[in-house]
Every structure is written in structure tokens, then in C-alpha cells.
Amino acid sequence: MRSATVLTLMATLAYATPPMSFNCADDMQDVCDNMCWGAYCTQPAFGSTLEYDNYGGTGSRTSDVGKRRTNSAGCTPRPNRCSSVSGKNCDEYPFASTSDADKGGQVNKCVVSGHNSRQGNIIKNYVSSTCNNQRCSFIVGFGNPGAQGVKYCNAYSDPYNQCIPDGSIFKNGKADVRPPQAAPQRRRRVGNSTVALPGGLYLLKSGMRVSFGEDLDIGTKTKRAEPRNATLARRAEDGLEDEDVHWDFHDDEIAARLD
Structure with a gap:
């Protein structure tokens, strides 16, 4: 009986997975800005560690x-x-x-439809291949955070000066605002209080620079998204990427911290 109880508990609890990273320079600039604003800028910030539950288990x-x-x-x-x-x-x-969406206060942005589809495909393929579509905790990384057209993905270090709103990102029905100068560190909600968020800029062995909203050790194994079919993936430029585009997750590793 005890063994059966333990097995049931293990199946119910979420488990940790290798951090994954988007390439924000690859037709994801607008989507990355929205994710990074939510992770680093909005108050309280959501951070980049998320709890996947497959729409509350409904799929x-x-x-x-x-x-x-x-x-x-x-x-x-x-x-x-x-x-x-x-x-x-x-x-x-x-x-x-x-x-995490159950906390309320999510942020939203009008983005190129193909870029949004690309983000959805990457998430879907990641949780399928890494979490087997089961509950899991995963860390989102933002590759090439300083790429042209990406505004907020380096804001982990200085949200007040780097989170300058342009009016395109909304929260609770209106344009979100700049974080207060009086809050020098990003904050996230824990119960009825908030705590400081970690984070940094890292270099992967593949050469990609990635901002993670967590403090990670050198040598941490990560997963980097790459399209299986580059020709189909280019359709995102025209807003046409759909479920035909499959994303594989290549093993990568944190080689250095850059900040």
C-alpha cells in the first residue's frame, strides 16, 4: 500500500526539467518582449520559472x-x-x-501571428518531448536578448531603467506601467508578500547568449530549440507558421556567466 501511495504521489507532483531557451532574434522579437516584460518588468514580476499543468489537466x-x-x-x-x-x-x-496564469495580472501584446504560432509550437514540442505532457516545472530562457528589436530581455539586472513602456503591452485592460524606482530589484508574489528574483546573462557552449531569470551554475544542462525543417520555419516571416513546423531541442550547456 505504501509503495502504491508513493508512486501515485510521484505521478502527481511536477518535476524539474532542463532550462529551455527561445532564440529572440529569430522572428520572435515581439513575443520575447512580451515574455520578458512579464518575467522582469511588470510588478510583481512573474519570473521565468513556470509550472506547466496542461491547462489544469484538461489538455x-x-x-x-x-x-x-x-x-x-x-x-x-x-x-x-x-x-x-x-x-x-x-x-x-x-x-x-x-x-502561473491563475495568479492573474498576466500581460498581453499584439504580436505577428506567425511569431505567436512559433512560440506555441516551441512550448508544445518542449513539454511533449521533455515533460511527456505531464506536470513539470521549467525555466524559460531568452536567447540573444540584445538583438535588434528586443527591448526588455536584459531587464533582469535593472528593471527601472530598462523597462520603459512603449504602450504596446497591457495588463488588466490597460497599458502596463514602468516599475517603480523605489523597487530596485524585480519582485514576484509568494503568498501575500513579494521576494527578490534572481537572474543573469549566460553564455551557452553553442555560443548563444541567454538571459535566465534564475541563478544557474556553470555546467547546467539546457535545451535549445531548433526547427527540424528550416524551410517551413521561414514561413513565420509571413505570419504563416503552423503546427507543421516541428521544433527539436538540442542539448546545450552553460559555459560562463557574463554579468
């Missing part, structure tokens, strides 16, 4: 849980504020597939 974005989370983020019901913007749709952070 569907259109389930009651999924709808509640996307409604809270401002991306549903449709039409939403992005519906009238040609070629764009609504991206939210934290993702509706994570229990």
Missing part, C-alpha cells in the same frame, strides 16, 4: 480552465484588442498552459 486551451486563464489575460473573448490589427493576434504571459 485544452478552450476548456473552462483555459478560457478562464485567457480571459484573465485579456486575449479572450474575441474580438479582443488585437483583432482589428491586420496580421497580428494576442500573446499572453505567463502561458495559459501553466498554473
Whole structure:
């Protein structure tokens, strides 16, 4: 009986996975800005460690849980504020597939539809290959955070000076605001209080620079997303990337901390 109880508990609890990274320079500039604003800039910040629960265990974005989370983020019901913007749709952070979205106060941005699809495909392929679509805790990294067109992915170190809003990212139905100068460190909600968030800029063995919202050791194994079919992946430039694009996750490793 005790063994059966332990096995059931192990199956229920989320487990940690290798940190994963997006390439923000590869048709993901707008999506990365929204994720980084939510991770580093909004107050309190959500950070970049998320708890995947597959839409509360329902497996569907259109389930009651999924709808509640996307409604809270401002991306549903449709039409939403992005519906009238040609070629764009609504991206939210934290993702509706994570229990972090239940905290409320998610941020949203109107992004190129193909870029949003790319983000969704990468997340879907990651949790499928790494978490077997089961509950898991994972760290999101933002590769090439200083690339042209990416504004907020280096903000882990200085949110007040680097999180200058441009009016495109919304929270609770209105444009989100600059974090207060009186809060020199990023904060996240823990119960009824907030605590300082860690984070840094790292160099991977592959040569990519990645900002992670966690303090990671040299030698930490990571996963780096690469498209299996580069020709299909280029469709994101035209807003056409869809589920035909499969993303593989290559082993990588933190070689150095750069800050």
C-alpha cells in the first residue's frame, strides 16, 4: 500500500526539467518582449520559472480552465484588442498552459501571428518531448536578448531603467506601467508578500547568449530549440507558421556567466 501511495504521489507532483531557451532574434522579437516584460518588468514580476499543468489537466486551451486563464489575460473573448490589427493576434504571459496564469495580472501584446504560432509550437514540442505532457516545472530562457528589436530581455539586472513602456503591452485592460524606482530589484508574489528574483546573462557552449531569470551554475544542462525543417520555419516571416513546423531541442550547456 505504501509503495502504491508513493508512486501515485510521484505521478502527481511536477518535476524539474532542463532550462529551455527561445532564440529572440529569430522572428520572435515581439513575443520575447512580451515574455520578458512579464518575467522582469511588470510588478510583481512573474519570473521565468513556470509550472506547466496542461491547462489544469484538461489538455485544452478552450476548456473552462483555459478560457478562464485567457480571459484573465485579456486575449479572450474575441474580438479582443488585437483583432482589428491586420496580421497580428494576442500573446499572453505567463502561458495559459501553466498554473502561473491563475495568479492573474498576466500581460498581453499584439504580436505577428506567425511569431505567436512559433512560440506555441516551441512550448508544445518542449513539454511533449521533455515533460511527456505531464506536470513539470521549467525555466524559460531568452536567447540573444540584445538583438535588434528586443527591448526588455536584459531587464533582469535593472528593471527601472530598462523597462520603459512603449504602450504596446497591457495588463488588466490597460497599458502596463514602468516599475517603480523605489523597487530596485524585480519582485514576484509568494503568498501575500513579494521576494527578490534572481537572474543573469549566460553564455551557452553553442555560443548563444541567454538571459535566465534564475541563478544557474556553470555546467547546467539546457535545451535549445531548433526547427527540424528550416524551410517551413521561414514561413513565420509571413505570419504563416503552423503546427507543421516541428521544433527539436538540442542539448546545450552553460559555459560562463557574463554579468
